[in-house]
Amino acid sequence: MSVMQQGLVLMVTGIAVVFAFLIILIIITKFLSVVVQKYFPEKAVQIKPTSPVVQLSGSTPGSTGRGSEPATGAQIGAGAQIAAAIAAAAAYSKR
Amino acid sequence: MDLGRALQGFWESTGLVNFTWGQTVMILVGLGLLFLAIKKKFEPLLLVPIGFGAILANIPLAEIANFTENGFIGILYHSGVENGLFPLLIFMGVGAMTDFGPLIANPRTLILGAAAQFGIFVALLGALALGLTPWIDFNLFDAASIGIIGGADGPTAIYVTSRLSPNLLGPIAVAAYSYMALVPIIQPPIMRLFTTKKERMIKMEQLRHVTQLEKILFPISVLIVCIILLPTATPLVGALMFGNLAKESGVVNRLSDTLQHALINIVTIFLGLSVGSKMQADEFLKLETLGILVLGLIAFSIGTMTGVLLAKLMNKFSRHHQINPLIGAAGVSAVPMAARVVNKVGQEENPHNFLLMHAMGPNVAGVIGSAVAAGILLAIVPVFG
Numbered sequence: 001m002s003v004m005q006q007g008l009v010l011m012v013t014g015i016a017v018v019f020a021f022l023i024i025l026i027i028i029t030k031f032l033s034v035v036v037q038k039y040f041p042e043k044a045v046q047i048k049p050t051s052p053v054v055q056l057s058g059s060t061p062g063s064t065g066r067g068s069e070p071a072t073g074a075q076i077g078a079g080a081q082i083a084a085a086i087a088a089a090a091a092y093s094k095r
Numbered sequence: 096m097d098l099g100r101a102l103q104g105f106w107e108s109t110g111l112v113n114f115t116w117g118q119t120v121m122i123l124v125g126l127g128l129l130f131l132a133i134k135k136k137f138e139p140l141l142l143v144p145i146g147f148g149a150i151l152a153n154i155p156l157a158e159i160a161n162f163t164e165n166g167f168i169g170i171l172y173h174s175g176v177e178n179g180l181f182p183l184l185i186f187m188g189v190g191a192m193t194d195f196g197p198l199i200a201n202p203r204t205l206i207l208g209a210a211a212q213f214g215i216f217v218a219l220l221g222a223l224a225l226g227l228t229p230w231i232d233f234n235l236f237d238a239a240s241i242g243i244i245g246g247a248d249g250p251t252a253i254y255v256t257s258r259l260s261p262n263l264l265g266p267i268a269v270a271a272y273s274y275m276a277l278v279p280i281i282q283p284p285i286m287r288l289f290t291t292k293k294e295r296m297i298k299m300e301q302l303r304h305v306t307q308l309e310k311i312l313f314p315i316s317v318l319i320v321c322i323i324l325l326p327t328a329t330p331l332v333g334a335l336m337f338g339n340l341a342k343e344s345g346v347v348n349r350l351s352d353t354l355q356h357a358l359i360n361i362v363t364i365f366l367g368l369s370v371g372s373k374m375q376a377d378e379f380l381k382l383e384t385l386g387i388l389v390l391g392l393i394a395f396s397i398g399t400m401t402g403v404l405l406a407k408l409m410n411k412f413s414r415h416h417q418i419n420p421l422i423g424a425a426g427v428s429a430v431p432m433a434a435r436v437v438n439k440v441g442q443e444e445n446p447h448n449f450l451l452m453h454a455m456g457p458n459v460a461g462v463i464g465s466a467v468a469a470g471i472l473l474a475i476v477p478v479f480g
Contacts, residue, residue, distance in 0.1 A: 006235055006479045007223040011216035014471045015209075021324055021467045022209040022460065028316050029202040033309055042306040 113155035117376025124374065125149030131276070138276035138432075141249070144364055145272060148371020160372035172369040176264065179257040181366045182250035183334040188359025189250070189462070190338025191351045193430065195313050197456040200302040203409070204422065204453075208460025210405035211426030212468045214245030214398030218390045225386050233383070235480050236260040239472040241387050244271045245394025246465030247278070247427040251331060253370070255469045259476060265373025266384040270391035272370060278432045281392070283440050285399045286424045294407065295444045297419040299453045310343040317463065321470075328470020335466065395427065402426035402457065418453070425454040428461035 001009075106112060128146030132139040148168060152160035162169035175181035198204060219242030226233030233241070240256040240263055252271035256264050274281065287295075314336035321332040341351040373379070406423030421441050425433040434454035441450040 001479075003223050003226065003235060004220070007220045007238065010235075010239070010472070010475055010479070011220060013475060014216050014468060015213065017325070017471050018209045018212050018464055018467050019206070021320065022205045022464060024320055024324075025317060025463070026202045026205050028320065029199055029205070029313065032312050032316060033199060033202075033305075036306055036308050036312070040306070040308050042304075042308070 108156060110155055115155070115376060117380050118153040118155060121153040121374055121376045121379060122150050125153070125371065128371075138272075140363060141272050141367055142276060144367025145269070145371035145374075148368035149374040150371075151368070152372035152375050160375060168368050168372040171365045172372060175362075175365055176253060176268075176369045177257055177261060179254045179330075181362050181369070182254040182257075183330055184362045185250040185359060185366065186331055186334040187338035188354045188362070189430065190314070190335040190340075191342045191354035192359075193335075193339055193342075193459050193462070194455070195310060195339065195343075195459055196305040197302055197452050198459055199305045199309050199313055201453070201456050204418070204456035205460040205463075206409070207402050207406055207423045207426040207457035208428075208462075208464035209426075210423065211398040211402035211428075211457070211461050212246065212464045213401035214394040214396070214427070215242040215465070215468050215472075217397045218242040218245045218394030221390050221393060222386070225390070230382055231386050233386070234260075235476055237263055239476045240267055241390050242394060243267075243465070243469055243472065244274065244387070244391035245398045245427070246461075246468060247271070247275055247395055247398065247429040247433070248462060248465045249275055251428075251465050251469045253366075254331060255472060258473055263383070263387065265370075265375070265378055266387045267391075268370040269374060269379075270388050273388075274391055274395045275429045275432065278429050279436050279439075281395060282399050282424050282427075282433065282436050285396055286403055286421055286437075286440050289400055289403045290407070290420050292444060294410075294420050295441060296448065297417050298445075298448055299419055299422075299450070300416065302452055307343065307345065311340065314339040314343065321467075325467060325470040325474065327474040328467050331466040331469060332463065335462065398427040399424045402461075419448075419450055422450060422454040422457050425458040426461045426464065428458065428465050430458050430462060431455065433461070434458040 125146045125148075128142045128149065131137040132142035132146060148160075151157075151168060157166070158164040158169075159166040160168045160172065162173040175184075219238045222233045222238035222241040223235065225231045226238065236259040240252075240260045243252045243255045244267060246252065249268070249271045253264065253268050256267045318329070318333060318336045321329050338351075338354050341347050341354060402423035402425070403420050404423070405426075406418055406420035410417055410420065419441060421437045422434075425437045427433055434451055437454035438449065438451040441448045
């Protein structure tokens with residue numbers, strides 16, 4: 001076999017194997033995604049009710065007074081700060 | 096007193112007397128690389144160590160790149176490049192920095208990473224053809240190592256070359272890394288040539304969210320396929336997937352952090368200096384080097400072209416989920432530069448079209464694709480040779 005023939009054989013096998021490998025990978029990835037999404041869905045992340053919307057607009061002032069969450073006051077402070085920062089950013093971007 | 100002889104001895108040990116013209120040329124090339132890195136900001140992380148290594152290696156009498164004289168870069172080269180260690184360590188870091196999310200969300204873009212490997216084999220044939228001419232002597236081993244430049248993946252190119260034809264490591268490493276740095280210049284004209292304005296403006300639907308479990312299963316399944324089909328590719332794929340699993344598993348953040356920063360930075364310094372040190376005048380200023388640089392460019396351009404063309408072909412089969420053919424160009428690894436270039440070219444037509452995440456799919460697929468191609472070359476070439 002001449003060198004060029006060897007090169008051609010290498011090219012054909014090479015391309016074929018690369019494509020075969022990645023096509024197999026596509027099938028496996030799709031299969032795993034279906035399985036994971038069906039049987040092991042990711043639980044929605046629970047957002048604790050400390051977001052400024054809940055705390056500031058909520059008309060239940062008693063809710064913070066339960067004392068079950070000692071950090072609530074600080075969280076409200078942080079939430080309010082974030083809300084203020086978002087409002088400032090929104091105002092800035094509208095200029 | 097032998098003052099005269101002492102002065103003569105000193106004079107004969109100065110750089111001035113011992114310079115050859117070749118060394119002067121290569122030091123100028125090194126300075127040129129430093130200029131590109133510092134002033135033009137071309138891949139400075141690579142070109143600063145490579146350029147400086149080139150300068151250090153061409154200093155007469157110092158023998159910095161000579162392993163037998165205990166030159167420090169020679170030691171680095173001998174202990175990490177010659178045996179293919181550094182490329183694998185780099186691959187671990189690359190794995191830890193890679194997010195396969197876009198690929199898992201849109202797995203068919205994997206095929207674009209395969210298409211872009213065409214360049215490797217075309218350049219291989221080109222190198223064999225050049226080898227038939229009386230001026231240049233390339234055998235099949237050399238041709239395979241030259242072709243792999245088209246994978247646009249520096250570590251893969253160095254790994255394959257260190258296994259197949261170590262005597263060409265210098266020019267091949269330099270070509271591979273220079274073309275990676277030149278992606279923003281080489282690719283856009285080819286991308287524009289093979290696409291219409293309308294195609295470049297195609298907007299792609301947003302990628303879905305990928306769960307952590309999928310991201311953990313992906314590296315493991317790639318490794319298993321590789322173990323079964325192509326064990327010769329497992330050093331590269333294994334290192335890549337180890338790094339990725341360290342990141343995605345979320346339980347070894349310390350390791351992942353080291354892989355992504357400390358380890359890859361250290362190895363980049365060692366690898367860059369070592370690669371630069373192979374630009375020694377007597378080994379580098381040859382006709383073969385010119386052939387390698389030209390073939391590397393051809394390999395790279397063809398990879399870009401076939402990636403784009405296959406993306407267009409895929410659009411013929413699937414009318415509902417159109418893909419922007421530009422992202423095919425990202426199939427030639429060169430992460431993340433190629434994906435950024437795709438994004439930039441896309442935004443030239445439509446500033447509100449964000450292709451970056453879509454291009455990251457084929458981009459990381461290209462890394463897997465070129466590692467697989469490397470595995471094939473490593474498996475078959477020795478059989479022929």
